[in-house]
Amino acid sequence: MSAQPQSRQGTRESPAWSGAEAGSPTALGTAALIPVAGAPVTSPAGYQAHGATSAGRYRSPGRAFHGNWLRLVSLIAFIGLWQLLSSTGVLPPSKLVSPATIARTAYNLVVTSSPTYGTLQGSLLISAERWAIGLSLGVAIAVLLAVVTGLSRIAEATLDPIVQALRSIPLLGVLPLFIVWFGIGELPKDLIVLLGALFPMYVNTFAGIRGVDPKLRELGQVLGLSRRELVTRIVLPGALPMAFSGLRLSVVSSLLALVVGEQINANAGLGFMITTAQQFLENNIIMVCLIVYAILGLLADAAVRVLERKALAWRHEFVQ
């Protein structure tokens, strides 16, 4: 065995050793000084196979399937029970109207324009517009702010305390002030939605930017990335998962701001319908509006999740 490498010596083209003893191929520097004498060779540390690490906790697809059915059945059963309690008079309509009444009310509000309320879709459109304006502007401003403060310590020291101070003011508490400042038009409503969207988005995006693995920043340095490349290829994509968490929170908190904001001094929209219905004790209409708000929230959350799946494909393909 031990003679083998030496016999190879002749056939093999000797590489250009830059070591000192290139002239004597079998010499081994200082090693020759050491007695060999059959000493045991230590097994090098770290030569263990890692194959045994088990991660196997797979949920069977069959069970997930049944779970989804159960969820649906449970929901239908809940609505059925509610209807039953209403039909038998256990739940008085003055407190809680039946699902059937809610459906009928919704249908009537869609097909006929009432002189008091207008149509449901008309109100929905107005509310959705307020939400879209407020949410998109709020998110855009939050991202801009977070990028600036996230990338620059000076900007952080300058702007972050202001944002944090404003964030500590209860959002819905400033509504009366907004009405004093901006009247009862669309502006104060858009603004309150904007602020509702701004803070969660800002906080999460900022944390995402600062949380990017410093080892990846170091890698960028080793690869000679320019500052611009570092930001666009490493830092911002790395902040995206947190930014999406922020977006989902912003959707929820801006919807809350919308619901409250448009119930005060409104003359159109879902909030206006609710406050008017409250005066006439028409809680069936209030219920319809609440359900529409809920559907709006669910749709928006689903849209964000679809967007997230696309943007963070690198993560989802891994997680399955």
Next chain:
Amino acid sequence: MAPRIRAVTPGDESASFDGAPGGQAAASVRGLTRRFGGRVVLDTLDLDIGRGEFVAMIGRSGSGKSTLLRALAGLDRDVTGSLEVPGTVAVAFQEPRLVPWQRVLANVALGLRVPEPGRAAADALDEVGLTERATAWPLTLSGGEAQRASLARALVRSPSLLLLDEPFSALDALTRISMHRLVLTLWERHRPAVLLVTHDVDEALALADRVLVLRDGRIAHSSTISVPRPRDRDHPSLTALRLRLLTELGVPAEATA
């Protein structure tokens, strides 16, 4: 106190070196010192790495191996002494450090300044046998695949000095053996100078032209290995050197019997 000197950038080919062009070193370190607080991690260390030379550096944890490598990579600006690396430096880290949101090919091409970065990256992936994973997301790669991608990303830059920071230590034994072969093949083809930092004496013996033992922030031992590759693990010279190195590392033969 010696002045702080950064790694010389690729443009500075004129960086002063005495002697003939053939004798120009891939890296030249003089009196390199690094302190963390009061602790001296590198203590006036001198090191030359010849062009195309494969150097392995072993040492116990905390001996300063990684600190030296980071200094050579230009990642540590708080070293004192002189440090000259006249050429491109590439690093393969212990964790492959692939950017998770860039596909494998884009990872290899990241920051690459050549006319056709995509093509060069594809060729590099081909060299490490990873062509079919070019469009995969890094998180879906196995440990060995990820390290091969990391190697491709380092080599595609045609470095004159390739720094390997324990790149095989997290791999299983079989994958590690095939990675050793791959590294040798790539090194023989491209001939960068290599500084391999490792805990593994056998790895150093299998791969390197010269093995250094780092202890207390200085090079405590240096051996040249001229056994041709591929090397038989049981070659008497290697067996002798293994014992010597283990002794240098504080694990003498008696203790392991």
